Amino acid sequence: MPERKPRKDATRNRAAVLAAADDLYARCASPEDVTMADVAAAAGVGKGTLFRAFGDRNGLIRALYQARLEPLGNSVEAGPPPLGPGTPPLERIPAVLDALLCFKLDNRRLALALEGAGGGSPYLAEHYERWHALLRAMVEGIPGFMGGDFTAHALLAATRADLVEHLAGQERVPREQLRADLAEFVRRVLGAGVLPG
Amino acid sequence: MPERKPRKDATRNRAAVLAAADDLYARCASPEDVTMADVAAAAGVGKGTLFRAFGDRNGLIRALYQARLEPLGNSVEAGPPPLGPGTPPLERIPAVLDALLCFKLDNRRLALALEGAGGGSPYLAEHYERWHALLRAMVEGIPGFMGGDFTAHALLAATRADLVEHLAGQERVPREQLRADLAEFVRRVLGAGVLPG
DNA sequence: TTGCGAAGCGGACCCGCGGTCCGTATCTTT
DNA sequence: AAAGATACGGACCGCGGGTCCGCTTCGCAA
Structure with missing residues (x-):
């Protein structure tokens, strides 16, 4: 019953964030100089959206x-x-x-x-x-x-x-x-x- | 030649900081909730003193x-x-x-x-x-x-x-x-x- | 097509932490 | 005792993670 399917923009943004983060992590020298703000910006998304989708930094990395x-x-x-x-x-x-x-x-x-x-x-x-x-x-x-x-x-x-x-x-x-x-x-x-x- | 011996209060403070940090690390659940400010306070010393003596967080831990x-x-x-x-x-x-x-x-x-x-x-x-x-x-x-x-x-x-x-x-x-x-x-x-x- | 609640958006904002700065206090040397 | 060097300390800064909330967008239903 709980399984409500997410809105379209939500899934799109989630994908965008993943792609952007993937890219950033690939380029950067060390993982800790990829900030959440960077990821959000690279994905063309607000920080709120990012944290809503993944909970926190670890959530993103785990995903x-x-x-x-x-x-x-x-x-x-x-x-x-x-x-x-x-x-x-x-x-x-x-x-x-x-x-x-x-x-x-x-x-x-x-x-x-x-x-x-x-x-x-x-x-x-x-x-x-x-x-x-x-x-x-x-x-x-x-x-x-x-x-x-x-x-x-x-x-x-x-x-x-x-x-x-x-x-x-x-x-x-x-x-x-x-x-x-x-x-x-x-x-x-x-x-x-x-x-x- | 470079070996100038440090002032007395400096060595005393250094020792105090080490003791305090040792204690804090022993008590705490996880190392990252021992902050530099905590250590300074516990040692009865200003943050400046602490950083002067050890350079940075890693310096302290290494010491x-x-x-x-x-x-x-x-x-x-x-x-x-x-x-x-x-x-x-x-x-x-x-x-x-x-x-x-x-x-x-x-x-x-x-x-x-x-x-x-x-x-x-x-x-x-x-x-x-x-x-x-x-x-x-x-x-x-x-x-x-x-x-x-x-x-x-x-x-x-x-x-x-x-x-x-x-x-x-x-x-x-x-x-x-x-x-x-x-x-x-x-x-x-x-x-x-x-x-x- | 339109209306309307719910779901989602975004970025201003907050907080805590590592690290710096500099006026003041203390030591040491002559 | 006076002067120079050395150290003190805590106000201050920048940055990064995480939150909040007024506004937008979505999607369902009439």
């Missing part, structure tokens, strides 16, 4: 991120191997992490903005919860593997947006190098299987 | 952190095994990471404040550079181990302050559990030694 992330999310939830379900963990985990890394390489500022937002902790954003749950389930699908919860966190931490930004941006580590490094790291973590002792 | 971290830094640089030099990597790396984890458990808000500061990236703070270099050197001291640079980053990422805060604070994971989880993760990463293939 953007969500939109960008959707294809990847779909691939993981119901796509073909190696990303989709039905792939054995030892193959799927590296694939998912690699995809995540690539995503953050392709959406650096945005990912940075998202993780930097939320009061400083990425761990409250519900999308983190999803990735963590997925990874954890996969890790625990490896026979005899203990400590899946922490391992999932630690693996995700290896693809943190600011780390990616530091390596790819400041240190100029080439994309393929990073992917290879991550892949090897993951292999190490998973490769030992059940530890002796 | 605090540095002070707290010093003992650990010393232990690592020139202490007895297993933290000090001269310990074989496979023993020293877990020890150092465990010490780091414990430090962040004992100084949660402070560590959080530090990593959240610096324009959003912990990777610019020079103390990160030091830990990374140390870890990297140790990792590369393991015969045949490749990708030490990234591995060092990834291991440090597993002890990120906000992750620690999330697990210990929100999720109420007990301290010993966390230490054990980290230890096992580290063992996994290092345990494989040289990978086949």
Whole structure:
């Protein structure tokens, strides 16, 4: 019953804002020098409209991120191997992490903005919860593997947006190098299987 | 020649500010609701004094952190095994990471404040550079181990302050559990030694 | 087509915070 | 004791996120 469909101008403006913000985040050097006023202006919209549509700064960033992330999310939830379900963990985990890394390489500022937002902790954003749950389930699908919860966190931490930004941006580590490094790291973590002792 | 010793009131005020800030950070729920004005007031000092002494917010946080971290830094640089030099990597790396984890458990808000500061990236703070270099050197001291640079980053990422805060604070994971989880993760990463293939 | 309530618009406005400035107070040195 | 250097402190500034409310636009119904 509550579902009233929004007015036409509202949806148009929402789209305009998303587009403008996307653009601004792509251009800017650092996420924090994209101000809400900037976004509103670039979208040809008042600040009131912007805040009405997205609640607050985080809302906007989350909406953007969500939109960008959707294809990847779909691939993981119901796509073909190696990303989709039905792939054995030892193959799927590296694939998912690699995809995540690539995503953050392709959406650096945005990912940075998202993780930097939320009061400083990425761990409250519900999308983190999803990735963590997925990874954890996969890790625990490896026979005899203990400590899946922490391992999932630690693996995700290896693809943190600011780390990616530091390596790819400041240190100029080439994309393929990073992917290879991550892949090897993951292999190490998973490769030992059940530890002796 | 440049070394002019500071005035007495200056050093006294500096100490007062550090003490007050330490206290405030210990009490507060989240680092960002400790304002500079708060610190100044709690120290019984004007804002001008505070900024003169520490430059800016980051300066203050870094100074605090540095002070707290010093003992650990010393232990690592020139202490007895297993933290000090001269310990074989496979023993020293877990020890150092465990010490780091414990430090962040004992100084949660402070560590959080530090990593959240610096324009959003912990990777610019020079103390990160030091830990990374140390870890990297140790990792590369393991015969045949490749990708030490990234591995060092990834291991440090597993002890990120906000992750620690999330697990210990929100999720109420007990301290010993966390230490054990980290230890096992580290063992996994290092345990494989040289990978086949 | 027109009328009319509701939904949405926009930008002036507010507030809190980091950081600066400068007249005044305090220390140190000779 | 006097003078110069150094530090103090809080009024002040600019900026950015978020709110408010009079006005516009939409869309339904007669």
